[in-house]
Amino acid sequence: MTNGEIADAFTLLGDLLELEGAVRHRVLAYRRGAARVRAAPASVAEMALRGRATDLPDIGATLQAKIVELAQTGVISALEKARERTPEGLVRIARLEGIGPKRAVALWHELGVTDIEGLRAAAEAGRLRTVAGMGPSTEAQITAQLDAPGAGEAGAERISMGLALPQAEALAAELRAVPGVLRVEVAGSLRRGRETVHDADVVVAASDPAAVAAALDASPLVAISAGAGELRRAVTTHPGLRIEVSIAPPDRFGNLLQHATGSAQHNVRLRELALRRGVSMSEHGLTAADGTVSVSAAEEDVYGALGLAWIPPELREDRDELAVAARGEVPRLVERGDILGEIHMHSDWSDGRADMATMVLAARDRGYRYVGIADHSQSLAMTHGLTPDRVRRQWEAIDELNARTDGITVLKCTEVDILADGRLDFEDDLLEGFDLVVASLHSGLRASGDEGTARVLAAVENPHVDAIGHPRGRMMGRREGLALDIAAIAERAAATGTYLEINGQPRRLDLDSALARTALAAGARLLLSSDAHRPEELGYLDFALRVARRAGARPEDVANTRMPDARRA
Ligand SMILES: [Zn+2]
Ligand SMILES: [Zn+2]
Structure with missing residues (x-):
């Protein structure tokens, strides 16, 4: 039971109660609880089973009991009852701009609309304007939103750097304390400063990959940990962020860090440049025509071996950074x-x-x-x-x-x-x-x-x-x-x-x-x-x-x- 699953259940319950016209503070209690659970760095299900979820702000005895129920039975009976009373599809409809809970319920009662598809059909038939308080302009506003992908969905698939980075950094800090681990860095799009990300990458220099895997399996930050070969593990944090952890021996940490930072297009250009210089490039090092492999502990040396100045990760997007680095004119970015x-x-x-x-x-x-x-x-x-x-x-x-x-x-x-x-x-x-x-x-x-x-x-x-x-x-x-x-x-x-x-x-x-x-x-x-x-x-x-x-x-x-x-x- 991940924190994300608990938070989703509370969010849905809060949304359904709002549609039913429940008192405001009950709705807010579930929403605040959902936000607390989602952001909690440890397993809230485990805390609740020990009676300690109430240590978290905004989680009282009522919410804790529901978390225990969810963890033990897989459902929250209050949520199941609310689902029987009110169609779940109205939640997405209520989220659309210009609708909100009251109008969503009116659409259900007056037009029988219970999901986005039904709403689209009603809008196309020009029937939305027959509902009290809705005119042709509201109808047009809603139609426009329905054309956007993911209309009314709770959140985009990508999450903010501001939510992902602290989780990846917390995991990196934990791994730095594992015996035999020499270096840990957050790589991937987070290192490149992307505003939103799908997932995170962490790279580890370690002499003993099994110790890193064991640490991840035992980490209080991790909800799910799965192997993907000896040198790779995919973990999911309690708030639901997927983090790919790659491990390399310390002497080729620079190659791995460079590879795992990307972007994909930047790395393609870099491999093309390497080939023109007669070497092939991968996360394992640079291989010359005669088969000798050179590896780098430091990322600077990976770029140096190709005749380039080091390029700040944020600039690795296949614009003109390779030409700029070849001229030694990489700008000094603000720090x-x-x-x-x-x-x-x-x-x-x-x-x-x-x-x-x-x-x-x-x-x-x-x-x-x-x-x-x-x-x-x-x-x-x-x-x-x-x-x-x-x-x-x-x-x-x-x-x-x-x-x-x-x-x-x-x-x-x-x-x-x-x-x-x-x-x-x-x-x-x-x-x-x-x-x-x-x-x-x-x-x-x-x-x-x-x-x-x-x-x-x-x-x-x-x-x-x-x-x-x-x-x-x-x-x-x-x-x-x-x-x-x-x-x-x-x-x-x-x-x-x-x-x-x-x-x-x-x-x-x-x-x-x-x-x-x-x-x-x-x-x-x-x-x-x-x-x-x-x-x-x-x-x-x-x-x-x-x-x-x-x-x-x-x-x-x-x-x-x-x-x-x-x-x-
Ligand atoms: Zn402001
Ligand atoms: Zn302000």
Whole structure:
């Protein structure tokens, strides 16, 4: 019983209860429980059987009993009963934009629609508009969504780097402690900084592969462990991430790491280059015409043997990296050590979960020299956005905080909302008083690309705006965000000295690396942000950093590598 299976059952139960109109807190209890179980690094079924699942936040005795029931009988009777009452297919229908639980139930009762196929038929027959509250425009909106692949599915097959990387790194850390293991690295698309991945790869240098296999079988992080030959194991973590673990003797770890990092196309080009030099290349080494094999412990030597400078993994996508490396002109990409601070995080003055001092000290612990508190502005009532009066009170609190805090400078920032017409949520005279202003879109994120571009451009042209936060407004699993004309925006951003953000929240990663690359090509600079709402989220900046590297960003392309007073330099 994996954590993923338990979480899926709770999610479905919560969704069915919502369709039935159950009280909100019951629905939320199952959803929160599902999220906790899915993210738990150990087997929650085993914890529940020992009576310890209640140690997890959001898991009470009721949920624990259901986990035990599921683990022992394979079903949760409450879920089976809910399934008998309400067609399961309505869950997917309710997830579609413009429908929701109430309308899904109305579609069922009034039109007999119980699944996506039935919905499609009803939409094609023009019958959706006969349901109360739904007109031709809702019908068109729904039809458009039905044409997209995976309509109403819970989540895309690919998962965010922000969820996969911590799991792969945790497993790597565990393997580093196994006797006989010399080196462990996360490889594959995660190492290349892909924003979303299907699965993960971990490579291990070890003298005793059997000890690695035994460690994986016994790992508390692993739900399923299967062999695939002596030097390969496929494991699945409790949250459901598949990780392929490859093992090599230490003397050819470099060959394996290079091979397992990819991309496939990069490796094809590399093998072609090797063949032109009379050697064949594989994960086992370079084989010369006379049959002699040369192996490398270090990845640098694999590239060196082919006359190339080492290429950062994020650039291995078969663009022009081999030619660049042959000329010895590989750019020095921005690194963690270049980051001096960040300016987009939240405190409990708006929707953050910690007070300013806690956030600031956590930022100082990360080695930052400055940090900006950028709470939300007044129109985002849901986030407890700040009115101008509260802004001025927060400034006083920041002055006091600066007076009693050593080693880091706290900046007065804001994440001011970009309103529907492109104006900002604060007047100019207030904006004047901030050290730095991040302007973000939080509404109208399903509008046309042209409308979105116009709003962002209006904010870029505002002389008070220093950066555009999460420009596209994507939320993985929920919406793609705006199809912005990023080249046009970046051109004006370059002209006005406005930074474009790479937001490191796992479900955002916005800009993504492709858009960030376009922005850099147009001359714009990037701002890396964690958008942290609690201290432990400050680490999300590292995801933004990987996306920036994948976009080819050098230190001088990134705002966070300089002190804020030099930001326009
Ligand atoms: Zn935001
Ligand atoms: Zn934010």
